[in-house]
Amino acid sequence: MSDALDRIVAGNRVYAQRTSEHDPNTFVEMGRGQAPEILWIGCADSRVPETTICHCKPGDIFVHRNIANCVHADDLNVAAVVEYAVAHLKVKKVVICGHTKCGGANASLADADLGVTLNTWLHPVRELRRKHKAELEQLADDDARATRVAELNVQQGIEVVKQHPTVRQAVRDRGLTVHGLIYDIPAGQLRLLDDTRATGGSGLWTPANH
Amino acid sequence: MRLSVRDPHARSAGSRAAVRLFIGRGTPVTLRASQPSFLSPHPPTALLHIVPRTSTLLSLPAFSATLTSRRLAAQSQHRPFSSSTHRPWIWENIAEMAAEPTPEPNSQALRKYLQQSHDKIFESNKKWAEEQKVKNPEFFEKLSKGQEPDYLWIGCSDSRIPAEAITGLGPGEMFIHRNIANLVCNTDLNVMSVVNYAVRHLHVKHIVVCGHYGCGGVKAAMTPQDLGLLNPWLRNIRDVYRLHEQELDAIEGDKKYDRLVELNVLEQCRNVVKTAAVQGSYKKNGFPIVHGWVFGFQDGRLKDLEINFEKMLEDVQKIYNLTE
Numbered sequence A: 001m002s003d004a005l006d007r008i009v010a011g012n013r014v015y016a017q018r019t020s021e022h023d024p025n026t027f028v029e030m031g032r033g034q035a036p037e038i039l040w041i042g043c044a045d046s047r048v049p050e051t052t053i054c055h056c057k058p059g060d061i062f063v064h065r066n067i068a069n070c071v072h073a074d075d076l077n078v079a080a081v082v083e084y085a086v087a088h089l090k091v092k093k094v095v096i097c098g099h100t101k102c103g104g105a106n107a108s109l110a111d112a113d114l115g116v117t118l119n120t121w122l123h124p125v126r127e128l129r130r131k132h133k134a135e136l137e138q139l140a141d142d143d144a145r146a147t148r149v150a151e152l153n154v155q156q157g158i159e160v161v162k163q164h165p166t167v168r169q170a171v172r173d174r175g176l177t178v179h180g181l182i183y184d185i186p187a188g189q190l191r192l193l194d195d196t197r198a199t200g201g202s203g204l205w206t207p208a209n210h
Numbered sequence B: 001m002r003l004s005v006r007d008p009h010a011r012s013a014g015s016r017a018a019v020r021l022f023i024g025r026g027t028p029v030t031l032r033a034s035q036p037s038f039l040s041p042h043p044p045t046a047l048l049h050i051v052p053r054t055s056t057l058l059s060l061p062a063f064s065a066t067l068t069s070r071r072l073a074a075q076s077q078h079r080p081f082s083s084s085t086h087r088p089w090i091w092e093n094i095a096e097m098a099a100e101p102t103p104e105p106n107s108q109a110l111r112k113y114l115q116q117s118h119d120k121i122f123e124s125n126k127k128w129a130e131e132q133k134v135k136n137p138e139f140f141e142k143l144s145k146g147q148e149p150d151y152l153w154i155g156c157s158d159s160r161i162p163a164e165a166i167t168g169l170g171p172g173e174m175f176i177h178r179n180i181a182n183l184v185c186n187t188d189l190n191v192m193s194v195v196n197y198a199v200r201h202l203h204v205k206h207i208v209v210c211g212h213y214g215c216g217g218v219k220a221a222m223t224p225q226d227l228g229l230l231n232p233w234l235r236n237i238r239d240v241y242r243l244h245e246q247e248l249d250a251i252e253g254d255k256k257y258d259r260l261v262e263l264n265v266l267e268q269c270r271n272v273v274k275t276a277a278v279q280g281s282y283k284k285n286g287f288p289i290v291h292g293w294v295f296g297f298q299d300g301r302l303k304d305l306e307i308n309f310e311k312m313l314e315d316v317q318k319i320y321n322l323t324e
């Protein structure tokens, strides 16, 4: 067990050394402050590390991650993150990213008892599943259903974020935009969710020729 | 939405690859890619793969807008919680890119441009995916089967501290929660569900609470100002101050904040230890172990606050024992 810990301590040494070798000013610059352009609200899932999968570097993305990338209207944690990022850091984009093979979305396909904490947290996602029952039943298997629930949950999150007073103001005053993404784990690829109200589409746009 | 990709290999060493994203009516986002070896010992999992829908895209008025570095710079003038707004290389990069001619909206040249930029990112991504498969044939298959992370990381949302990058871990290795000032509040269903899931379902072996010196959240919390929605969240930090008032009052200047950052991490570790999930699992399995760390920007290193987990658990259980 201590091996696992040694590994990340050693990993950090490599990171610190390589970073200062690459550019000795990196940490001086970093110490001065942050100016990220993106707020990322993603899943806590270990397979979706935002900075790595977006080929970015430290300082680029302000991050909140929770179980199934939920944005509940009554959640102070995420509300504080949004407020800080939008009002004080003045990010330009808010991105909500769900993913395929999501444990939280999968658990929301049924009503298994996960303990009162997780049951309560996932309740709104399970409600989404109930609301879209007919559509979900059409899909081939639970994998496809979980992906669709993840998409619906991202769309729901976007609706909630857009109602945040500071976000509304920033959208009006300085063109802040809110976007939905789905990260496809088996493919290692990000997809942009369509704005359903604008297009009447299914929500997920996949390039036709691939 | 417009997407353009710069080939890192086509440019001089030390320059950065950049992806520009033009989404909707807003200003574009610039994603800069650094050399993978610089970011972490692991290669990136994926290239950014966002593809515009041509029909939507061509109708957007913002599409033909030319970006200038001035416009972007002007928008980031006021950032009260960031001690610096000056990152010269970013503006340099944007200025350079803004000089590129943008094809006319609805033109043939534009369609060609879109197709090319679209194809290019697909090709790079395909190439990369193939490389992963050569190195490790089961890479994606294994990832799609599920996750078995050893660690849960509870850190600050601060953009400068992406947990996996600063610890050299790859996808699938660390379960992550990040919020303002890495707080673990008893009544916060968000963080509590993360701890629950990580301990009871993923059986993580270590829980790391990681703060960082120069934390804007901690500074903001101690600012005598009404911060609206942030008040109730940041109140927790003032409570940490009150718990350690004597010690902190004896310290002058920036050192005081540094110590508050450390004490905040220690208190949040204690909050993790107070949960039934952690107490129950430790009694039954002998894990997880809780660690308190602080990241320092001066050298990029993690400092271990060396908490004695067993002692902390014992102390906590005098009052907060949730095991049977």
Ligand SMILES: [Zn+2]
Pocket (backbone or CB within 6 Å): A043, A044, A045, A067, A068, A069, A099, A101, A102, A103, A104, A105
């Ligand atoms: Zn997930």
Ligand SMILES: [Zn+2]
Pocket (backbone or CB within 6 Å): B156, B157, B158, B180, B181, B182, B212, B214, B215, B216, B217, B218
């Ligand atoms: Zn912070």
